[in-house]
Amino acid sequence: MRHQKDWFKELVVYQIYPRSFKDGNGDGVGDLKGMIQKLDYLKELGINAVWMSPVYASPNVDNGYDISDYYQIMDEFGTMEDWEAFRDGAHERGIAIIMDLVLNHSSDLHHWFQESKKSKDNPYSDYYIWRDPSEDGKEPNEWQSVFGGSAWEYVPERGQYYLHFFAKQQPDLNWDNEEAREKIFDIIRFWNEKGVDGYRIDAISYLDKGLDGRANMEELFGTASCANLEGTHRYIQEMVRKTIAPDHLMTVGEVIVNSTRDAWNYTSASRGEFDMAIPFIPPIVEIETWSPENLKKTITETYEATKEDGWWARFFSNHDKPRQVSLYGNDSTCWKESAKMLASFLHTLPGTPFVYQGEELGMTNIKLPSIEDYDDIDTKNYYRTMIEEGASEEEALRASQNISRDNARTPMQWDASANGGFTEGTPWLSVNPNYVDINAEQQMKDEDSIFRFYQKLIGLRKEHPVLVYGDFRMLTEEEGKLIAFTRSLDGETWAAIHNFSAEECRFGHEALAGEKTVMLSNYGRTGLDGDSICLKPYETIVFSVK
Numbered sequence: 405m406r407h408q409k410d411w412f413k414e415l416v417v418y419q420i421y422p423r424s425f426k427d428g429n430g431d432g433v434g435d436l437k438g439m440i441q442k443l444d445y446l447k448e449l450g451i452n453a454v455w456m457s458p459v460y461a462s463p464n465v466d467n468g469y470d471i472s473d474y475y476q477i478m479d480e481f482g483t484m485e486d487w488e489a490f491r492d493g494a495h496e497r498g499i500a501i502i503m504d505l506v507l508n509h510s511s512d513l514h515h516w517f518q519e520s521k522k523s524k525d526n527p528y529s530d531y532y533i534w535r536d537p538s539e540d541g542k543e544p545n546e547w548q549s550v551f552g553g554s555a556w557e558y559v560p561e562r563g564q565y566y567l568h569f570f571a572k573q574q575p576d577l578n579w580d581n582e583e584a585r586e587k588i589f590d591i592i593r594f595w596n597e598k599g600v601d602g603y604r605i606d607a608i609s610y611l612d613k614g615l616d617g618r619a620n621m622e623e624l625f626g627t628a629s630c631a632n633l634e635g636t637h638r639y640i641q642e643m644v645r646k647t648i649a650p651d652h653l654m655t656v657g658e659v660i661v662n663s664t665r666d667a668w669n670y671t672s673a674s675r676g677e678f679d680m681a682i683p684f685i686p687p688i689v690e691i692e693t694w695s696p697e698n699l700k701k702t703i704t705e706t707y708e709a710t711k712e713d714g715w716w717a718r719f720f721s722n723h724d725k726p727r728q729v730s731l732y733g734n735d736s737t738c739w740k741e742s743a744k745m746l747a748s749f750l751h752t753l754p755g756t757p758f759v760y761q762g763e764e765l766g767m768t769n770i771k772l773p774s775i776e777d778y779d780d781i782d783t784k785n786y787y788r789t790m791i792e793e794g795a796s797e798e799e800a801l802r803a804s805q806n807i808s809r810d811n812a813r814t815p816m817q818w819d820a821s822a823n824g825g826f827t828e829g830t831p832w833l834s835v836n837p838n839y840v841d842i843n844a845e846q847q848m849k850d851e852d853s854i855f856r857f858y859q860k861l862i863g864l865r866k867e868h869p870v871l872v873y874g875d876f877r878m879l880t881e882e883e884g885k886l887i888a889f890t891r892s893l894d895g896e897t898w899a900a901i902h903n904f905s906a907e908e909c910r911f912g913h914e915a916l917a918g919e920k921t922v923m924l925s926n927y928g929r930t931g932l933d934g935d936s937i938c939l940k941p942y943e944t945i946v947f948s949v950k
């Protein structure tokens with residue numbers, strides 16, 4: 405099964421967060437025109453798919469993840485013609501288009517919800533999840549939303565509460581309603597016809613809420629226990645059968661993975677759900693519990709669970725996480741080395757690599773001076789909750805700076821001109837002042853840059869199927885900051901060794917005996933002697949062994 409060739413396995417996906425990528429009309433907000441201007445940049449990087457975060461009409465309470473019209477492009481981002489021009493430009497360059505589908509919830513301004521909230525007996529009344537108040541007039545249960553606070557909101561017109569797992573402006577759609585499901589499937593068919601190549605499907609583990617008592621409150625936060633219920637899988641299978649399979653599109657489901665079994669359930673080819681899973685709370689990158697030791701354990705476990713049948717998206721970064729070099733690497737003394745090492749790690753693992761915009765330049769976290777400077781709804785709620793729980797303003801700000809999704813949302817740093825060349829207007833979110841030193845123009849001129857390193861890595865995956873289809877064997881023990889593994893295919897073996905620390909570490913293993921040819925190094929190594937290697941801080945070496 406593992407060696408079965410599939411085009412989605414050969415992709416390197418680049419995630420664009422349109423609001424922050426490139427402003428084409430000077431209003432301070434990234435847009436489709438800006439994306440078109442940068443297609444040659446993407447081509448030069450070598451990626452072969454773009455996942456764009458939502459570009460549909462939205463009031464932007466959660467930056468496009470609250471959709472008010474699935475058939476329209478957001479005004480700030482341009483027009484349907486602009487979208488089509490981007491699609492055509494991408495396709496001409498061999499880049500597939502992956503759209504973001506947000507189907508667990510809509511915006512409260514979507515006309516379905518506007519109708520639904522009016523009464524209990526209008527045509528859309530059952531498109532969302534409505535419940536009567538509990539006996540004491542309070543919320544139907546104690547569920548908390550992912551963004552904090554109750555997951556229920558009261559609407560006096562109906563005398564009922566509706567469910568929202570995210571912001572209260574993001575009411576959850578009722579997938580138990582067959583008519584609503586068909587309307588949702590029509591949206592997918594519309595975009596299929598527009599020539600989309602695949603979908604990243606948002607927060608899809610929550611379709612079946614288990615409100616009849618099947619979900620419980622004991623795990624993590626309320627919503628996690630509602631994830632992955634039987635009905636969710638049933639609805640996904642129906643959606644894929646009716647809308648995705650007939651057009652042979654690729655899918656990556658953003659799912660909750662509470663166990664490795666969950667990963668298999670979502671991605672086994674035999675189950676007809678997704679091609680690959682991209683975990684919402686990634687088992688490999690929990691901010692609080694992250695360590696190279698945990699990473700090793702989860703990489704091995706997830707590989708074992710899906711090696712015969714199943715597939716993973718590999719990523720450290722997206723628009724919901726702090727910047728990878730700041731979190732898992734070292735953005736001061738070993739900035740370049742650690743950014744390259746993290747890239748090498750992700751591209752040599754089994755699975756499809758996902759690169760988040762700016763990662764290929766080693767963009768870093770930002771510390772905005774006041775909570776007012778942040779835009780992200782999750783950061784603002786987090787700050788407010790900390791203050792309510794007794795934290796000082798300084799403590800709450802420091803904690804918010806560390807976790808904020810805005811770390812990843814600061815505009816792309818294209819060059820050293822004003823605003824990093826992102827906009828000629830006033831950027832909607834501050835540009836990181838380090839754009840003067842960290843920017844695309846400068847890195848494209850420098851053969852030793854992080855950008856050039858990504859280019860080489862992506863090229864290696866295209867030229868050497870062993871990196872895509874090769875069997876995986878972890879060589880390092882659970883203890884220690886080194887992660888070393890081999891990939892083997894048809895008699896060819898490659899080794900990849902990554903030092904996740906600022907200390908030198910020595911490594912040797914019988915699997916490395918033989919003649920070694922260095923394929924990639926972040927310290928300019930061209931050869932390797934002996935079977936034991938002393939790795940420098942954040943060093944990565946990829947080599948073949950004969």
Ligand code: NOJ
Nearest residue numbers: 466469506570606607724
């Ligand atoms: C996951 C998305 O990645 C995130 O940005 C969004 O806030 C939630 N889903 C809700 O749609």
